[in-house]
Amino acid sequence: MAERRTLMDGIWRLLLLLWAVSIIFPVVWILYQSFRTNTAFFQDIWALPTSLNWDNYSKAWNDYNIGRSLVNTVYYVGVSLVLGTFLTTLNAYALTRMNFRGRKLIWALIMLSLFLPGINALVPQYILMKSLHLTNSLTGLIILDSFGENVFFLMLLGGFMSSLPRDLEESAFMDGASIFQTFWRIIVPLSTPGIVTVAIFKFLGLYNNFLGPFIYLGDPAKYTIGVNMYQANMKMQYTSDWVTMFAGVIIVMVPSILFYMMFQKRIMEGATMGAMKG
Amino acid sequence: MNAGINGNKAFVSKRQGFDKAKRQRTVFLFLAIAPSLIGYFLFTLYPNLMSVYYSLLNWDGLTDAVYIGFENYVNLVKDQFVWRAMYHNLLYMIVVPTLIVFISLLLAYLLNNKSYKENSLYKVIFFFTNVLSTVVIALLWSFIFDGSFGMLNGILELFGFNMNDFYWLGDTRTAFWALVLPMVWGGVGLYVVIFMNAISAIPKSIYEAAFLEGARPMAILFRITIPLIRNVIRVCIVFIILGSIKGFEIIMVLTNGGPEGSTDVIGLYMFNLAFGKEYHNYGYASAIGMFLFVVLVGAKLIIDKFFPEDSVEF
Structure with a gap:
């Protein structure tokens, strides 16, 4: 079907371009402003930097303690990611490919979580964490975020696992493999694409998690990078050190951008799947 | 043997x-x-x-909790801040999903049905906002809305409007509506991709038939595309509405409910009562949480009733 180019096409293309610019431009603007000085920035907010000046980055790194918060973030995101993904994989396997008494009941309980908005549970959850001495601790946050059920991940991974051939376990058993070996040597390798998708979404959720770290981490030395930037922004209202703030925001965005570039296709596929099931 | x-x-x-x-x-x-x-x-x-x-306790987290029955709920009904916040929620609940769905449908339709050579790049760019954290989105927009050095006033100035350092988030008349922009901006990308997938599932033959009949592109969009993906649209609307009731992070970072409570929403009000800088009231915050729970379930039931699920067959 050959398309004719009309005046309308021009308008449509302009519209698409505008939306794309509204996304790209603020990021680019912050990026190039982050190489300028405050005085230059206050004089003209559009001018390009005269040289590639990395001072703001080292200042942001030191003043905002980004190094420290980055280490915290790596610890929190890394451990939660590995532990959480491992537990989800085990859980999805047992709940979709094994038959046992009470399985239906467990599924029903998990499905209940779809009706719980979670926001009303924030206070009791905080009190509980406090009484378990898990507040103001990154490890506490890891425990909170790694142990639990998530319908989206279970459906995603469970759906993937149930598409594997039915007699896999049986033939492994005939060959003398224990169920642990079967899981680890056969099921996990075959489910890798599904596990990776789950891990990608866990990563995004953990790295972008703000409310949890904000509620549970009181000590600035334990801030994750998101909370750190929030607090830095609160302070900036008094210091008006704009260019350093720009540099900080760019540093926070770099992992997101790299991650998006690496897994763009999978993220898009998984996101649409998740939305349709939620 | x-x-x-x-x-x-x-x-x-x-x-x-x-x-x-x-x-x-x-x-x-x-x-x-x-x-x-x-x-x-x-x-x-x-x-x-x-x-x-x-929610049945009077408790500030420091002194002992006192059981007070339904008093928190009685206070809640009388609390004008709750109703003001609810009113704001209601407005966001109508405006944000409408804008997100309208914009992302249009963009998805254009990306799918027009073969401009830049389309595949646009899809990647549009989705980018969905991998950013709400804090980063909020910070980006705080740079846009700033009075003295913000991009928005800068752009307006380029077009000859001098805004005299008007701070968009500092004025009770504009702050509420200004916050709509980051909410929509941050949400559209995901729905563009979802709608694109839904639209591309419609068989090409339907479009070809319509084209041969001489249907205009807009007629095709409104008579064929939208009706055929209405279930997907419906799910998305439910999703955005529930998200807009629950979500308050962008508001928290940008205005924290101010100025003069003109951007306060119910989730944020509850959050500040429980974890804010001033005094804490765990009991009352929990009562508001329960209220929010009821609102969310109610919203879902209302949507189910007024937008029933139809089956669509190609």
Whole structure:
């Protein structure tokens, strides 16, 4: 079907371009402003930097303690990611490919979580964490975020696992493999694409998690990078050190951008799947 | 004879093998199910149950909790801040989903049905906002809205409008509507991709038939595309509405409900009562949480009633 180019096409293309610019431009603007000085920035907010000046980055790194918060973030995101993904994989396997008494009941309980908005549970959850001495601790946050059920991940991974051939376990058993070996040597390798998708979404959720770290981490030395930037922004209202703030925001965005570039296709596929099931 | 004994032996060892496998299976099941399930009970179900009880307490977290029955709920009904926040929620609930769905439908339609050469790049760019954290989105927009050095005033100035350092988030007349922009901006990308997938599932032959009949592009959009993906649209609307009731992070970072409470929403009001800088009131915050729970379930039921699910067949 050959398309004719009309005046309308021009308008449509302009519209698409505008939306794309509204996304790209603020990021680019912050990026190039982050190489300028405050005085230059206050004089003209559009001018390009005269040289590639990395001072703001080292200042942001030191003043905002980004190094420290980055280490915290790596610890929190890394451990939660590995532990959480491992537990989800085990859980999805047992709940979709094994038959046992009470399985239906467990599924029903998990499905209940779809009706719980979670926001009303924030206070009791905080009190509980406090009484378990898990507040103001990154490890506490890891425990909170790694142990639990998530319908989206279970459906995603469970759906993937149930598409594997039915007699896999049986033939492994005939060959003398224990169920642990079967899981680890056969099921996990075959489910890798599904596990990776789950891990990608866990990563995004953990790295972008703000409310949890904000509620549970009181000590600035334990801030994750998101909370750190929030607090830095609160302070900036008094210091008006704009260019350093720009540099900080760019540093926070770099992992997101790299991650998006690496897994763009999978993220898009998984996101649409998740939305349709939620 | 020997063969018989050997066979028996083999049988016994095989029996033992089965028993061992069965034991292993039980251990495995326990290890696979228990950690997640216990975490779920502890960190999700138990707090949800407790929130009902907490809402009946007068408790600031420091002194002992006092059981006060339904007093928190009585106060809630009388609290004008709750109703103001609810009103704001209601406005966002109408404006944000409408804008997101309208914009993302249009963009998705254009990306799918027009073969401009830059389309595949646009899809990647549009989705980018969805991998950013709400804090980063909020910070980006705080740079846009700033009075003295913000991009928005800068752009307006380029077009000859001098805004005199007007701070968009600092004025009760504009702050509420200014916040709509980051909410829409941050949400559109995901729905563009969802709608694109839905639209591309419609068989090409339908479009071709319509084209041959001489239907105009806009008629095709409104008469064919939208009706055929209305179920997807419906799910998306539910999703955005529920998200807009629950979400308050962007507001928290940008205005924290101000100025003069003109951007306060119910989730943020509750959050500040429970975790804010001033005095804490866990009981009252929990009562508001319960109220929010009812609102969310109510919203879902209303949507289900007014936008029933139809089956669509191609």
